[in-house]
Amino acid sequence: MTRLERREAIAFYLFASPWILGFLIWTLGPMLASLYLSFTNYDLFTPPQWVGLQNYTGLLTSDGEFRSAMFNTFYFVIIGLPVNLVLALATALLLNERLRGITFFRGLYYVPTLVPAVASGVLWISLFDPQYGVLDAILRVFHLPSIDWLADPNWIKPAIIITLLWGVGGGMIIYLAGLQNIPEQLYESAKIDGAGAWSRFFHVTLPLLTPTILFEVIIGLIGFFQIFDQIYVLTYNHPGEESITFMYYLFQTAFGSETNQMGYASAQAWIFFVIVMAATFLVFKTSARWVFYEGARQ
Amino acid sequence: MKGNLKRFVAVAGMSVLAVGLAACGSSASGSSGSSGTSNQHVSLTYGRWGSADEIKAGRVLLSAFHHASPHITVSQQVADWNTYWTKLPTQLAAGTAPDVFLLDPGYYQVHYAGSGRLLSLDNYIKQSHVDMSQYWAQELPSFRYQGHYYELPRDISLNMLLWNKTEFAKAGITSPPSSWQQLLHDAQLLTLDSSGHNATQPGFNPNNIVQWGYGSYEYLDGIDEPLITEMGGHLWTQPETSGHVKCLIDSPTGQRAIQFLVNLVSKYHVSPNPTQLGHYQNIFASGKVAMYIDGTFDLPEYYPINNFKWDIAPFPSWNGKEVSMAQGVGNAINANTSNKAAAWNLVKWLGTAPGQKVMSQHGINIPSIRSLALSSAFLKSQPPGMRSVINTIPAGVPYLDFPHKADAFNYVDTVLSNDVFSGHMTVPAGLAKAQSGANTILAGGHV
Numbered sequence: 001m002t003r004l005e006r007r008e009a010i011a012f013y014l015f016a017s018p019w020i021l022g023f024l025i026w027t028l029g030p031m032l033a034s035l036y037l038s039f040t041n042y043d044l045f046t047p048p049q050w051v052g053l054q055n056y057t058g059l060l061t062s063d064g065e066f067r068s069a070m071f072n073t074f075y076f077v078i079i080g081l082p083v084n085l086v087l088a089l090a091t092a093l094l095l096n097e098r099l100r101g102i103t104f105f106r107g108l109y110y111v112p113t114l115v116p117a118v119a120s121g122v123l124w125i126s127l128f129d130p131q132y133g134v135l136d137a138i139l140r141v142f143h144l145p146s147i148d149w150l151a152d153p154n155w156i157k158p159a160i161i162i163t164l165l166w167g168v169g170g171g172m173i174i175y176l177a178g179l180q181n182i183p184e185q186l187y188e189s190a191k192i193d194g195a196g197a198w199s200r201f202f203h204v205t206l207p208l209l210t211p212t213i214l215f216e217v218i219i220g221l222i223g224f225f226q227i228f229d230q231i232y233v234l235t236y237n238h239p240g241e242e243s244i245t246f247m248y249y250l251f252q253t254a255f256g257s258e259t260n261q262m263g264y265a266s267a268q269a270w271i272f273f274v275i276v277m278a279a280t281f282l283v284f285k286t287s288a289r290w291v292f293y294e295g296a297r298q
Numbered sequence: 299m300k301g302n303l304k305r306f307v308a309v310a311g312m313s314v315l316a317v318g319l320a321a322c323g324s325s326a327s328g329s330s331g332s333s334g335t336s337n338q339h340v341s342l343t344y345g346r347w348g349s350a351d352e353i354k355a356g357r358v359l360l361s362a363f364h365h366a367s368p369h370i371t372v373s374q375q376v377a378d379w380n381t382y383w384t385k386l387p388t389q390l391a392a393g394t395a396p397d398v399f400l401l402d403p404g405y406y407q408v409h410y411a412g413s414g415r416l417l418s419l420d421n422y423i424k425q426s427h428v429d430m431s432q433y434w435a436q437e438l439p440s441f442r443y444q445g446h447y448y449e450l451p452r453d454i455s456l457n458m459l460l461w462n463k464t465e466f467a468k469a470g471i472t473s474p475p476s477s478w479q480q481l482l483h484d485a486q487l488l489t490l491d492s493s494g495h496n497a498t499q500p501g502f503n504p505n506n507i508v509q510w511g512y513g514s515y516e517y518l519d520g521i522d523e524p525l526i527t528e529m530g531g532h533l534w535t536q537p538e539t540s541g542h543v544k545c546l547i548d549s550p551t552g553q554r555a556i557q558f559l560v561n562l563v564s565k566y567h568v569s570p571n572p573t574q575l576g577h578y579q580n581i582f583a584s585g586k587v588a589m590y591i592d593g594t595f596d597l598p599e600y601y602p603i604n605n606f607k608w609d610i611a612p613f614p615s616w617n618g619k620e621v622s623m624a625q626g627v628g629n630a631i632n633a634n635t636s637n638k639a640a641a642w643n644l645v646k647w648l649g650t651a652p653g654q655k656v657m658s659q660h661g662i663n664i665p666s667i668r669s670l671a672l673s674s675a676f677l678k679s680q681p682p683g684m685r686s687v688i689n690t691i692p693a694g695v696p697y698l699d700f701p702h703k704a705d706a707f708n709y710v711d712t713v714l715s716n717d718v719f720s721g722h723m724t725v726p727a728g729l730a731k732a733q734s735g736a737n738t739i740l741a742g743g744h745v
Contacts, residue, residue, distance in 0.1 A: 044391035045413035063744040130573060151573050151720050237380060240716040255384045258704035259409055264744070 038266035043259045055267035066268070068241040069249040072157065076245070077224045077279075080161040084224075085216055088171030089209075093201075095172065096179045106176065110169040121233030124163045125150065128234075150234055153242040160230050160243070171216050178212030179205070210291040217283055225276050246272050340640040342372045345389075345396030347382040351598040355660040362656045363647050370640050372398075383704075390415050390632070397635040398644050401449050402627050403440045404519075404697025405704040410630070411443040417631040419447045422642045428650060433666050436694030437626035443699075449628025450649030451666035453657075455595045456622050456694075457520050457613040458687050464606035465509070465588040469496070474589075474611035474683075478525070478558065481589065481614050485511025485568035488588040497568055504567035513587035514562040514569035516715035518707060519697065521591050522547075524623050525555045527695060528616035538698040545736035547710055548729040556718065557725045564721060572719050582608075593625070594687065597680075598662055610683040612690045624694030626666055664688065706736040709745065 001009070013020070038055055040048035059066050095106050112120065127134050128149035136146050149159040182205060190200050228247040231239050239248055250272065254265035346356060353376050360372045375396050377385055383406070389395035401410065410416050423430065430438065430447075434454050441449045459481075461474040469488050475481040486497040488511035495502040497511070516522070523533040531551025535544045546552055562569040575581055582590035583603050591613065592599075600608065613622055629648050631641045647653040654665045661679030665671045671688055710732045718728035735745040 043409075043413070044387050045409070045415055058744065065745050129577070132577070148573055151716075151722075153722055238712045238715065240712065255388070258406065258702060260387050 034266040034269055037263050038270050040263040042262040042266075044262060045260075048263065051263070055264050056271070058264070059267055059271060065241065065244060065249060069244045069246050072242070072244060073225060073227065073246040075157055076161065076164075076227055077221065080164055081217075081220050081224045083161060084164060084168060085171065085213070085220060087165060088168040088216070089175050089213075091168055091172045092175030092179060093205075096176060106173075110173055112166045113169040115166075117229035118233050120166055121163065121230055124159075125234065128159055153240065156235070156240075156243045160227070160234060163230050163234065164224075164227070171220065174216060175209070175212055178209050182208045207292045211293060214283070214287050214291045218280055221279055221283065222276060225272070225279070338369065340370050340637050342370060342398060342635075342637060342640055342644060343375055343396035344372050344644065345375045345377075345382075345386065345399035347377055347379045347400065349596075349598060352595075352662055355657070355662050358660065359648070359653065359656055363644060363653065366647065366652060367643055370643060372644060390634075393634065395632050395634075397632050397637055397641045398629055399632065400452070400627055401630040402625075403443075403449055404625060404699055405707065407440070407443050407448060407699040408701055408703070411446075411448045415633055416448045417633045417635075417638065417641075419450060419631070419642075419645070422646070423447060423450075426642075426646055428646065432668065434624065434626070434668055434671075434691055434694070436624040436691055437666065437696055439696045439698060440624075440626055441628050449630045450645050451626045451628045452648060453595075453626060453663035453666050454671070454691065455593050455625040455627075455664065456687055456690065457524060457591055458594055458610040458683075459613060460582050460590045460592060460600060460608060460610055462582070462585065462588040462606055462608050464608075465585075469588075474609070475614055476612070477618070478614045478616050481512060482562065482566060482568065485562070485589060486566065487511065489568045497566065502567075507567065507570075509585075510570050510587045511568040512562060512589045513575060513581050514559050514719075515572060515575055516711060516719045517591070518711045518714065519623060519625070520593055521559065522555060522714070524613055524621045524695075525559070525616060526551055527621040527623075528619045529555055530619070531555070534700075534703075538700050541700070543700045543703075543740060545706060545710060545733050545740065547714075547736070548726075548733035552733075553725060553729055556714070556729060560719060560721075560725055563719070571721065572715065594664055594684075595662075608681070610681045610687055612687050620690060620693045622690040622694045624691060624696050628666075700740075702740050702742065706739045709739055710736050 037048060039050060039052060041051050041055075042048035091109055095102060095109065115123075126132070130136055130146045130148040130151075133149075135149065139146055147155050149155045186204050186208070187200060190204050195203065226247050227245045228251065231243055231245050231248045235243050239245075244252075246268070250265050250268045253261050253268060344360065346353075348356060353374070356374055356376075360374055364371055386395060386399065401407065401416075422428075428450070433451050437451060437454050441447055441451055459474060465488055466472070466474070466484075469484075471484055471487065475484050488509070489497040489507060490509045491503040492506045492508050493501070493503070497504075518533075526533055526546075529551045531549055532546055533552070535542075535546060547556070563571050570581070570587070578584045578586060580599055581587050582592075583600055585606055594610075597610075612620065615621075629645045631638065631645060635641050648657075649666065651667065651670070654667045654670050655675070657663060658665045658670045658673065658676035659679070661676060664684075665676060670676055672685075677684055713728060713732040713735065717723040717731070718725060723731070738745050
C-alpha cells in the first residue's frame with residue numbers, strides 16, 4: 001500500500017466512522033444483547049436467568065398466539081403485498097400519462113402516505129363502520145349484506161389490507177421515477193415495429209422496471225412483515241387471534257405484559273429476524289432470473 | 299382495571315404524543331441532592347396516570363404540597379393508563395423512574411414489591427404515627443404484600459350505576475333500580491324503537507331502536523366480577539394469596555353472570571351491541587342509554603352533561619346480595635430514590651389529612667380517609683347519589699394481586715370483549731376458551 005493509498009483508506013474509515021460507530025453501538029450491541037437474552041428469562045427487574053433453548057422450544061411448540069401471529073403476518077405478506085405492489089404500479093402508470101394537471105394528481109395520491117398511521121387508523125374505523133361507514137353505503141348500493149369489518153373475525157384481515165392500500169403512494173412515487181427513466185426511443189422503435197400498448201408494456205416497460213420492482217418487493221416485504229400500527233389502532237390495542245401480528249405479539253410480550261418477558265420477546269425477535277432475512281435472501285437469489293439491468297447487458 | 303376500550307381512540311393520539319415527548323425529553327429523574335434535611339432544597343418527580351381533569355387537579359395538589367414543604371419541589375410526570383404501565387418498568391430498569399409514583403396494587407403489587415422495586419413503608423408509617431385505621435378497612439388488604447405496606451392509599455373507587463333522571467321520569471319510573479332484575483325490567487321500559495314502542499310492548503322492533511335502557515359491555519372487574527360475587531361465586535379461586543390461583547370464569551356462576559349480561563343485548567334487546575356502543579365516545583352522556591355502569595373515578599367525564607338530569611346509584615344487587623368492589627390506588631416510593639425522606643414526606647402528605655383535604659375539595663377521587671369521604675366538603679361537590687354509593691363500601695371486597703394476574707385478566711377481558719359480547723362465540727364456548735387461556739397464563743405459560 002502506498003502512502004497515498006493508506007491516507008485514503010484512513011480518510012475513508014474516518015468519514016464512514018459516524019455510521020460504523022452508530023451501527024456498532026446502537027444496532028449490533030443491542031442485537032447481541034438480545035441474542036443473549038433470548039436464552040434467558042428476564043423481566044427487567046431481576047437479573048436474567050439462563051434457560052437455554054426453552055424460549056425457542058416454547059414458541060415453536062406450545063404457543064398458540066405465536067402461531068396465530070405467524071399465520072396472520074404471512075397472510076399479510078402473501079396476500080397484502082402483491083395487491084399493494086400491483087396497485088402502486090397501476091397508479092404509477094396512470095399518473096405517468098402526460099396530461100394537464102397531472103402533477104396535482106400525483107401529489108393527491110401521495111398525500112395519504114404522509115398521514116400518521118394512528119390518524120388514518122382512526123379515520124378507517126369510521127369508514128368501516130357497519131352502520132354509518134362509507135364502505136357500508138357502497139355495499140348497500142349493490143344490495144350486499146353489511147359487514148362488521150373490524151369486529152368480524154373473518155373480515156378483520158381483509159380490512160387491514162384495505163387500510164394498507166392507503167400507502168400505495170409511497171411505492172407509486174418510486175415506480176414513477178423508474179418509469180420516467182425508461183428512454184422514450186425504446187417506445188418509439190417498438191411502435192414502429194408494430195407493438196401495441198400491451199406488448200409495449202410487457203416487453204419494454206416491465207423488463208426495464210424490474211430493478212425498481214425488486215427494490216419495492218424487498219422494502220415491501222420488510223414493511224409487511226412488520227405491520228404494527230394498524231393492528232394497534234384498528235383493534236383498540238386488543239387484537240384477537242385473527243388479527244395479532246408478529247410485531248404486535250413481540251411488543252405485547254416485551255412491554256404490554258405485566259412481567260415484561262424480555263427473554264421470550266428476544267427469542268421471538270430472533271426467529272422473526274431469521275425469517276425476514278431468509279425471505280429477503282430468497283428474493284435476491286431469484287432476482288438474477290427476473291431482474292433486467294439495462295447497463296449490465298450493454 | 300381502569301383500562302377502558304371505549305376511550306382508547308381518544309387516548310391513542312395522546313399517548314403517541316406522550317411517547318414522543320418522553321423520547322425528546324431528558325430522562326433525568328430529577329433527584330438532586332442526597333439528603334432530605336429540611337433546609338436543603340430537594341426536587342422530586344411524581345409519576346402518575348390520569349385523565350386531563352385528574353392531572354390538572356394533581357398539579358394544584360402538588361403546589362399545595364410545595365406550599366406546605368417549601369424545600370421540596372415536585373414535578374409531575376404523566377401518562378395515560380396504557381402508556382404508564384409500559385413506561386414505568388423500563389424507567390425502573392434504566393434507573394430513571396420517578397421518586398414517587400402511583401400504583402394500582404390490585405394488579406401490579408406482587409411484581410413490583412416482590413422484585414424489590416418499592417420501598418417498604420412499615421417503618422415510616424410507624425415513625426410518623428400514621429393511623430391506618432382512619433382508612434377504609436375494605437381497601438387496606440390491597441396495599442399489603444406479604445404483610446407489609448408498600449403504598450399509602452390515595453383514594454377508593456367504587457362501581458356506580460349512572461341513571462338518566464329525565465328519561466326515567468318520562469317512563470314513569472321514580473327511582474333507580476337496586477337489583478339486576480329491576481334493572482332489566484326498567485331497561486325494557488326505557489328502550490324505545492323508532493315508532494315509540496318500548497321493549498315490553500307488542501310491535502316493538504328490535505332492529506330499529508333509537509334509545510336503549512342500559513349499555514352492557516365487557517368490564518371484567520367492574521361489572522362481571524362483582525356480579526359473579528353477588529351470585530355467590532368468584533372470578534378467581536380463593537384465597538387469592540394462596541400462590542396457586544386459577545380462573546373461574548367458566549364456573550356455573552360465571553356462566554350465569556356472563557349469560558345474563560349478554561342476554562341484555564341479544565335476548566332482551568335493552569342494550570346496544572359493542573359496535574353500536576363504539577359509535578359513542580361517551581354513550582351515557584349522549585343520552586342514547588338511560589343506564590350505564592362505570593367507576594367513580596370516571597365521574598368528571600359526566601359533569602359536562604347539560605341536556606338531561608342524571609344521578610348515580612349503587613351497583614345493583616342480585617337476589618338481595620350487594621357486593622361492591624373496593625378499588626383503591628396508592629402512592630409508592632421508588633426503592634432506588636436518592637431522596638427517601640423527602641419522598642416519604644410527599645407520600646405521607648398525599649395520604650393523610652392535609653393532602654386528602656385538598657384532594658377532597660377537587661371532588662375527583664373519593665378520599666381514602668373515611669371521615670373525609672363522608673364530609674360535606676367532599677359530598678357537596680358530588681352528585682346527590684354519592685352518599686348511597688359510599689354507603690356500599692362496608693359490603694366491599696378488595697382486589698388482591700397474585701402472580702400473572704394482570705396478564706390473565708387482560709386475556710379474559712379480550713376474549714370476552716372480542717368473542718363473547720360481540721356474539722362471535724357462544725357464552726359457553728367463549729368462557730371455556732377464556733378460562734383455559736387464563737389458567738395457562740397463571741401457570742406461567744403462553745396461550
